[in-house]
Amino acid sequence: MINSILRFGLIFILLILMQVLLLNNIQFSGYINPYVYIMFILLLPIEIPSWLLLLLSFATGLIIDFFSGSPGMHTSATVLAGFVRPYILRIVSPKDGYESGSDPSMMIYGFRWFFLYALLMVLVHHTTLFYLEIFRFADFFRTILRVLLSTMFSMTFILLIEFYRRGK
Amino acid sequence: MRNLLNFLARYNNLIIFLILEGIAFYLLSTRNSYHNSRLVNGVRGITHGIEEKINNTKSYLSLHEINENLAAENVALRNLLAKLSRRESSLFFSIDDSSHKQQYLHSSAEVIENSINKQKNFFTLNKGESQGIKVNMAVISAYSVAGVIVGCSGNYSVAMSLLNPDFKLSARIKSNGYFGSLSWDGRDYRYAILSDIPQHVLVNVGDTIETTGYSAIFPEGAIVGTVSDYEKFGGDFYKITILLSTDFKKLHFVDVIGNMKKTEQLELEKLFR
Numbered sequence: 001m002i003n004s005i006l007r008f009g010l011i012f013i014l015l016i017l018m019q020v021l022l023l024n025n026i027q028f029s030g031y032i033n034p035y036v037y038i039m040f041i042l043l044l045p046i047e048i049p050s051w052l053l054l055l056l057s058f059a060t061g062l063i064i065d066f067f068s069g070s071p072g073m074h075t076s077a078t079v080l081a082g083f084v085r086p087y088i089l090r091i092v093s094p095k096d097g098y099e100s101g102s103d104p105s106m107m108i109y110g111f112r113w114f115f116l117y118a119l120l121m122v123l124v125h126h127t128t129l130f131y132l133e134i135f136r137f138a139d140f141f142r143t144i145l146r147v148l149l150s151t152m153f154s155m156t157f158i159l160l161i162e163f164y165r166r167g168k
Numbered sequence: 169m170r171n172l173l174n175f176l177a178r179y180n181n182l183i184i185f186l187i188l189e190g191i192a193f194y195l196l197s198t199r200n201s202y203h204n205s206r207l208v209n210g211v212r213g214i215t216h217g218i219e220e221k222i223n224n225t226k227s228y229l230s231l232h233e234i235n236e237n238l239a240a241e242n243v244a245l246r247n248l249l250a251k252l253s254r255r256e257s258s259l260f261f262s263i264d265d266s267s268h269k270q271q272y273l274h275s276s277a278e279v280i281e282n283s284i285n286k287q288k289n290f291f292t293l294n295k296g297e298s299q300g301i302k303v304n305m306a307v308i309s310a311y312s313v314a315g316v317i318v319g320c321s322g323n324y325s326v327a328m329s330l331l332n333p334d335f336k337l338s339a340r341i342k343s344n345g346y347f348g349s350l351s352w353d354g355r356d357y358r359y360a361i362l363s364d365i366p367q368h369v370l371v372n373v374g375d376t377i378e379t380t381g382y383s384a385i386f387p388e389g390a391i392v393g394t395v396s397d398y399e400k401f402g403g404d405f406y407k408i409t410i411l412l413s414t415d416f417k418k419l420h421f422v423d424v425i426g427n428m429k430k431t432e433q434l435e436l437e438k439l440f441r
Contacts, residue, residue: 020218021218021222032285050181051180054181054184055184055188057188065195069281069290071195071198072192072193072195072196072197073196075188075192075195075196076192076193076196080189083181083189132196133286133287133288134287135287139354
């Protein structure tokens with residue numbers, strides 16, 4: 001128990017630092033803003049109580065908001081991602097169900113499963129985030145393009161990190 | 169009562185979700201308007217320590233380029249000074265009155281936090297009320313428009329970047345003086361849109377666009393950019409794409425400009441509205 005709290009605390013701090021110190025400062029073009037901190041919500045244990053999941057999502061979003069000077073934007077997107085996570089887990093569940101007490105990682109459930117799971121979560125999060133940022137439907141298709149391109153980059157980072165974790 | 173408890177137990181996730189989402193939307197809605205960026209300002213107090221460290225590293229890495237820019241600016245200023253002092257000496261005025269014709273007050277500042285990839289971009293300066301910075305002062309980077317101050321704390325201030333759809337600037341074509349309204353459309357950080365120029369006006373690619381000074385925020389004649397493309401928009405007006413002369417990706421040293429006669433101008437104008 002203590003062990004896993006420490007482990008997730010470390011993942012949390014590393015992801016937030018990576019987002020704030022590195023990725024928030026990469027200004028590649030107006031269309032690509034990878035948000036990798038959402039990976040923290042992805043990695044939490046499958047059997048985590050929903051209320052804890054929601055509170056952790058809220059805290060994550062709020063901290064990112066403090067650093068990017070946009071109160072509420074990341075918070076609402078991350079809370080929504082935390083809320084739909086149990087449903088997405090149910091949709092992508094493997095044939096023989098989940099092992100009890102396991103983490104949703106590539107090591108246990110394989111690349112295809114993880115890719116699909118991460119893609120759905122990142123899409124939910126990025127769609128909410130970018131539409132909240134622009135706050136109108138006038139540039140609907142341009143925002144979709146931003147969502148898709150950013151999702152591609154976020155997914156690349158998330159898969160790289162996950163491969164690295166598996167390699168260890 | 170029992171039904172109520174059953175209901176709460178059954179939907180507790182949804183209820184927690186709605187409460188948290190409500191808080192998030194409350195935060196979102198209170199910061200969205202122009203004047204409520206004070207909240208952003210307060211929040212930034214918490215994180216500016218880290219931002220300052222990031223900025224220190226960045227500015228160390230680009231020292232060479234900054235030096236070159238400063239040297240070029242020095243030369244330009246010296247030339248201007250030489251011209252002005254010759255003109256001054258031919259006039260008669262009281263020596264005691266040092267501000268007899270000074271309308272704009274310049275002070276330099278450093279950008280410590282900046283963004284170009286959001287839809288509503290702000291940047292933070294390392295000077296605030298204690299150094300005489302006030303809300304609604306203009307921010308200029310090497311004679312070209314960068315933004316306007318929207319919030320100040322003791323030692324920091326937040327400026328709304330030109331790269332923000334809420335920022336409307338009165339600008340004109342330098343060669344013929346026709347003016348319109350300039351704003352950013354949220355696409356590319358290098359381009360902005362100038363609208364309200366009637367179609368009988370002659371526009372050429374490469375024409376210089378400058379500020380008008382009607383708003384009493386920006387001094388007249390500050391450069392905005394050059395025309396890069398124009399098309400007919402609706403029946404009467406052009407939609408002109410402007411290549412901005414400020415490179416927002418490299419924004420570092422800026423001038424904050426206060427208009428000392430602004431109150432006088434605004435009060436006079438108020439009488440006729």
